[in-house]
Amino acid sequence: MSEGLPTPDYSLSIEQRESVYEPAEDTFLLLDALEKDIKKLRALDARIVLEIGCGSGVVSTFVAQNLGKHAFHLGTDINFVAARCTRQTARMNRIELDTIQTDLIRGLRLDRVVDILLFNPPYVPTESEATTDIERTWAGGPTGRGTLDRFLPEVPRLLSSQGVFYLVALHQNDIPSLLNHNEKELKGEIVMQRRCGIEHLYILKFSRI
Amino acid sequence: MKLLTHNFLSSRFLKNVATGYPLLLRVNEKELREVEFDQDFVQNIMPKVDYNCLVSTLMAIGEQGALPNELPENWRENEELLKELHRVLVKIEVIVGELECPESGRVFPIKDGIPNMLCQEDEC
Known part of the structure; x- marks a missing residue:
């Protein structure tokens, strides 16, 4: 849990909890990593912040609250209930942001303009692919990287020259291979790691070389 | 939206679809x-904005107001203009409506302020 910067207020209804991922250890680890980097993030003077799979909206709202007012915040989610939940969380905290219901970044025209990119993907290795909305929030297929591996090739196209990409990952996702997934264009580093019960979680950060 | x-x-x-831009906007509720x-x-974001897309869309939904057809070179110093840009970029909120692909005519609905850009596998 963040100690210095406040966590946004949020409230998920019973209906929302059936299909939207509730903030958990992984969410809070990402918030802690963003808090640790907050001075650097503020110094970016970001124009466009994009979160993939914005879910409850806690992460996007946290960034918007703590970055200062001058950025434009966008979130995407494949689940309409989650896209609406993010708007609700933002409004609850008097933050302006927009959400789009789509698969990853389909329909977005954001070539090389994203200054801060965020993704807490479904990272848990599972025998089969997800079939329901709530499974889709965590089930990552056999490697835990089913959704992530579809997204990673898009990252260099999205990031601005100063852009940074924060990613939540699990030890079993193969951290070394993630860090080097695109050595020609991106450099990766571990910002934070934490054992939470049976999960060994990482926050990775990528920027342009 | x-x-x-x-x-x-x-x-x-x-x-x-070659460019699919700008999407035609129809508004039922804003x-x-x-x-x-x-x-x-406004000064930060304008360099990333396609001004022609903005103006043609405003015209289509009857919100062009005082915005000129071309962005004047001194826009950064013109406070009235900056205020109007702020109004049209972030204060107007489309709650219900639709977006239409200018080439294929495919329609993407907007509900509760959220555009739905999902498509079937065989469409893309």
């Missing part, structure tokens, strides 16, 4: 949100 968001949407992912004027925000 703010018009700033609309400025960043395209249907280029559809099969046989609101004007209370957002404090932020000059730095």
